[in-house]
Amino acid sequence: MNRVPARRPALSKRRRKGKHATPPVTARRTKAPAGSDELKVVGQRVPLFDACEKVTGAFKYASDIRLPGMLVGKILRSPHPYARILAMDVTKAQALPGVAAVLTPDDVPEGEWGERSFNYRGRVLNDKPRFAGDEIAAVAAVNEHVAEAALALIEIKWEVLPHVFGVMDAIKPDAPQVAPYGNVRSTVVEAGDLQKGFKKADLVVEHEAAMGNQSHAPLGRNACVVSWEGDQMTLWTGTQTPFPLRDELARILKLPQNRVRVIGMPTGSSNGLWWACNFQFIAAYLARKAGRPVKIELTQEEAMATVKRRETPTVWGKLGVKRDGTFVAMHVKHYFDNGAHGFKAYPFESVSDLWGRHRPAIRFEFYGVNTNTPNAGCMRGVGDLTISFCTEPLIDKAAAALGMDPLEIRLKNHIIAGDPIHSQKNIYKRFNVPFPGERLTSGAMDQCIKRGAAAFGWKDKWRGFGKPTAVNGNKVRAVGMACACHICGGRHLGSPSVIVKVNHDGSVNLLTGVGRMGQGVETTQAQIAAEELGVPLESITGTHADSGVCPWSPSTVGSVNAHQTGMVTRAAARDAKKQILALAGREMKVPPRELDIKDGWIYAKARPKKRIAFAEMTRKVHPEWLTPPYIIGRAAGNLPVGRIAKMFMAHFVEIELDVETGVSKLLKVVAVHDSGRIINPAVCENQVAGGVMIGGGFVLSENLVWDPKTGRVLNPNFADYKILNALDAPLLDISFAEVIDPVGPFGVKGIGEGATCPTPSAIGQAIYNAIGVRLNAPFTPERVLEAIKEQRTGGRAA
Amino acid sequence: MKQTINLSVNGKDWPLEVEPHMALSECLREDLALTGVRISCNQGHCGACTVLLDGEPVNSCLTLAVDAVGKQITTIEGLARDGKLDPLQQAFIDHHGLQCGYCTPGMILSAKALLEENPHPTEPEIRESLAGNLCRCGSYQKIIQSIQAAGGETGGGA
Amino acid sequence: MSYTVNPVFEHYYQPKSVEETVALLAQCGKEARVLAGGTVLINQMRSGAVAPRHVINISRVAGLDEVRVAEEGELAIGALATLAKVARSSAVRKGWPLLHETMLEIGVVQQRNLATVVGNLCRPVPSADTAVALLVLEASVLMSGAKGRRRVTMSDFLAGPRRTMMADSEMVTEVRVPPAPAGAGTAFVKLHAPKVNAAAFLLNSGGGCSEARIALGGVAQTPIRVPKAEALLRGAKLDAQLIDEAGIAAQGETSPASDLRAGAEYRREMSRVLVARALEAAWNRTKRQ
C-alpha cells in the first residue's frame, strides 16, 4: 500500500485499540448527507493534524521563538487620550547600559500604514497619539528589565489636546477630530423605496440597542520576532493575515515583496485580534535600527487595552410589517466606534439581506466613528452580531404585536437560494468595480429554525413574549431564540492561491497562505485536497502562512477558508491529479480521462481491477527526466461573479435567572447551522461552541471599561474582565442543516464567524421573557436587578 | 544574585543557576526549553502555565523557581512515557478537546491531577476542576468529553 | 501599569524557623515582605504595586503547614496551610464545616494549592473570604515578633482597608478557631462578580436561636460583623420574616463603595439577600444535627 511514513508518525500508532481509539480515517462515516456517498475524507471526524503537537506541548507559537543575539523590545505608550508630543529626549534612555536602540517617531515614515480591512490606520509611532496606550516610542535592550528602565528614562514634553470618548459625541461637528481625515465614515446599503415601503405597512415598530465593549481577550500571548539580513527581513508572528501583513510591510518599508518574509505562526485564540498589528511594524523598524534580532512580546494588558477590540455599537432600527407578518420596509442605523485607529465605514455584514424574502425596501446606514479610545475593529461575527442585536428584538416586537411567535415571523421572511443580495454593493464601490448584482447560492434558514425548535423542545417551553417558562422561588427559567447570517469570505478579499506538491514517495505537501488560529484549517484544507486527489489524508502535510514559501492568500477573515480557499485547494489538487493521470495513462496504456484515483489507487474507471498504487506511480522513473516525476498542482482564482454564499444559523437558549441577585446563567444552547457541507463535524462543532461562548460572554459578563477621565483601560486582565469558564459553559446541542452549496468545494460554506452572531440576541430574548424588560447588553446582575425593580414599581414599560 | 539549584522536572534532575525572582514558568520555558508551559495572563487567572508540583496543579507563574526545589515538577512534556501518549492526551486528540491549543497543556495537567485523585469524576466535578483553566476558543464541552472518556479508560484498565 | 514577566525584588531569604524569620524582619524593616503562597505578592511585585527590597520566603519554616486540633479543641491553621489543605482536612470537615465550605468557594484549584489562609488574612481585601468565615467563628490570630508572641481576635486583626494591625516586624504563625458547640449551624454564600459574601453562625437551643453571628465581605472597607442584625436574632425564634428583617438590618450596617464590578447600591442590596440566604441555610443546618 501507499501508506507514507508521515511526519505525524503516530497517526496510526497513536490509535490504540480501545473503545475510544479513532478508527482509520476512512472507516468512520458520519451520517452521510445526500449525494456524499462518493466522499471518502470530506465529512469525516478526523483528529486535528496538529493535535498531537498540541497535547504534548511541542506546538510552537511566536512567543516560543528565540534567536541568537535576540533583543527584547518594549513599547512606550501615551499616558494621554489625545496629545501632541512637542519634544522627546531619549539621550538618557540611549545611554543606559544594555540598550541597543531607541526608536522614536522620527525613525519611522511620516505616512500611515493601513490594515487591508480598515482595522487600523496610523503611523508606526505616533507623535500625536490618539488614545491612552497609543504607541509613541520603543526600546530594544538585552532584557525586559533594562528595556522597561529605558522607557522610563524617555523624557517627553506634551501638549495635551481635548479628547472625545463617546461615539455620539464624536459625530458632532464641533467634536475634537481624532484623525486628520475626520471622525466619521459612512456607507449605505439600500434597495427599493423606503418611504413607499413603510406606507404599505400595517404596523411599524422601532427599537434601539446598545452593547458594551468586547475585548478579544486572547488566551495566549503573541510576539513578533524580526531578523534582518542586509535588506532582507524575516518576521515571525502569530497572524491571521500573513500575506496582507507582508504586503503592507513591504510597501511602507519600501522593499520588494520578495524581500519581506512573514512566517505566520499559530496565533492562540485570536477571534480577529491578530491581523496586521502595529507592534509588528514597530518590531521591524526597531530590529533594523538595533542591527540585531528583536522580539516584542505583548503582555495580556497590552493585548487587551491597545491592539484592538470589537467596535462598540449603537443600533437603531425601524421595521414595517403587513398584518400577515410580511416585511415591507426595514431601516437601520448602525453606529460603531472605530476607536482611535479603526478606519471602517462598513462592517462587512449580511443581516441587511437576511430578511429580504418579500423584497422589502431596505436602508441600512453605517457610521464608523473615531474616538480617543482603544482601537476598535473586527471581532468574530463583526457587524452581524451587533446589527442583529437590534434587528432581532425589532422582529420580536413586530411578532408580539401581530400575535405571531418568533419562529413563524422569521420563517416567513428569511431569504432563500436565488434571492438578491445587496450587502456587498458598497464594497464594490470601494474597489471602483461596478456591482455585478449578486444572488444567494444556497440557504437553509428554514431548516435551522425548524430543526432547532424540535431539538430544543421549543413548543413545550415557549410561553409567549415576556413570559418565563417556569418560576421556582427566586429562580426563573426562560427561553429565547434568534437567527443570523454571515459571509463565507467574498470576492473582495482577493483570490487565494494554493500549491499541491506531490513527492516521489507519494507524500503530498499542501501549501497555502492561510492564517492558523486553531480553527482547524490545516486539517480541513487537507481533507479537501485528499478527497480531490484520491489519496489518504495521512499522506498530506501542510505548510501554511509562510510568505517566502507559500502562494498568496487573502486574510484569514470573514470565514473565508473553507468556502473560498477550499475551492482553490480543490482546484490545485485537481491540477495535480490531472498531471498524475497523464503519467498513469501512459504507464497503464489507458486514456487518462478513463482513469480515476481513490484510496490511494489509480484505477481504470471501467475496470477497477486494473490499477496501480499512487505512490508506485509517483516513484517510477520518468523516461525523459530520468528521475521520478515532480508534480506541482497549482491554482489561483476567486469565487464566481454574481453568486454569493452565506451561512445561516438559529440558536435556541435556555437561561436561569435569579430575580433576587440578577445573576443569569446560560443553561442550554441548541444551535443549528447551515454551513453547507460539513468538512469535519468535530471541527465545526468546536467552532460553534466557541461562537456561543464568545457571543454569550459578550452579553453576560464581558465589558472592557476605561477611566472616564483618562481613557485608560481599567480591566485589561482576566481578574476583572470575565470570560466564561468551564463552570459557565452551557450544555450544547449542535447540529448542521447540510445543504450542499453549488459553489463551495464539495458544497462547503463557512462557519467560524457566524457562530457568534445569534447567541447574544437569543439570550436577550430570554432575558426579556424572564423579566419582561428588553435590556441593552451586557446583562450584568446589577442592570438586570435594576430592571426588575423598575418593572415591579411600574417605572418602565416593556 | 543567582542561586544554584536543582530542579526535578519530569523525573530528571537539572542543575540550574537562577535569579531568585525568576518565576517557575519562566525558568521552565527559558532554561529548560519546556515551552509547553504556556504563559498568557501571568497572574494566575488563566491556567495556561499549570504544572504539577508533587502531583498537584499550581500556577507556575505564581511560583518562584527557587521555591520548587525538592518537589517533583511535571509539565506536559513529561506526560507521555516511552513515546506513548498518556490516555488523557489520546482522549483530547480523539475527542477534539482542543482548538488553538494554547490552553491544552494546562487543561490536560489539571485533568490529570483530577483523575489521579478521582478516576471517575462526575461532570460537575470535572467542570469545577477546570475552573482555573480558561479556553477562549470555548471548547469546554469537548474537553469535558475527552476527560470523561479518559476517565472511563483509566478506570477500566490501569 | 506595565507588567514584567518576573516579579521584581532585590534580596531573597529562606529562613528555616520562626525565630530566624522574626530576626530577618527586624533587620529588614519596612522594606521586607513575607512570602507565603505568593498568589497575591508575586502579582503585586510584577505590576509594581508593591516593590519590597527584601523578600522573606517562609516556605521552608518547619511546622507552619499544619492543620490540626490543638489544646482546648481549637483548630490551629498554620501560616503555610493552603486553602486546599484546609479544605481536605477531615478535622475541618467534621468540626468546622464552614471553613470547608468557604475554602471551596475561593478562587480555583491551582490557586488553592498555593494560596494560604493566613496570606488571605494578611492583606485583607474587603471581600477576603477566609476573614468573613473566621469572623463568625470568632477566630484569633497568633503573631510572633521581636517583642515576642501575641494573640488578637480576628476583628481586631483587621485594622482597615487592606490593612492589619500587625507590625512590620511581625509575622502571623497561626490562626486559632474555637470549637463549635453542639447545635451550631453555619453557612457561607458568595457572589462572584461583584465579590460580595456572607457567613452565618447560628446556635439552635431547643428551637430558639441562642447565638447569632453574621459577617459580610465586599460591602465595607474591611470584612465586617453586623451586630444589629445579630441582635435581632439572639434569643428569638427564627422564621422567614425575622430572617428577612435581619437581612434588612444587615444591609443598613454596610458602607460599600462603587467600583468596576458594581455600584454601591447593588452591593448593599446583595448584603441583604446574601445574609438572608446564609441565615436560612445555617438555621436549617442547626436542625440537621
Ligand SMILES: Cc1cc2nc3c(=O)[nH]c(=O)nc-3n(C[C@H](O)[C@H](O)[C@H](O)COP(=O)(O)OP(=O)(O)OC[C@H]3O[C@@H](n4cnc5c(N)ncnc54)[C@H](O)[C@@H]3O)c2cc1C
Ligand atoms: C486566580 C486567583 C483567584 C483568587 N480568588 C480569590 C478569592 O476568591 N477570594 C479571596 O479572598 N482571594 C482570592 N485570591 C487572592 C489570594 O489567592 C488569596 O488572598 C490567598 O489566600 C493569599 O495567600 P498567599 O499565601 O498566596 O499570600 P501571599 O501572596 O504569599 O501573601 C499575601 C500577603 O500576605 C503577607 N503574608 C503572607 N503570609 C504572612 C505571614 N505568615 N505573616 C505576615 N504576613 C504574611 C504577604 O507579605 C503579602 O503581603 C485569588 C488569587 C488568584 C491568583
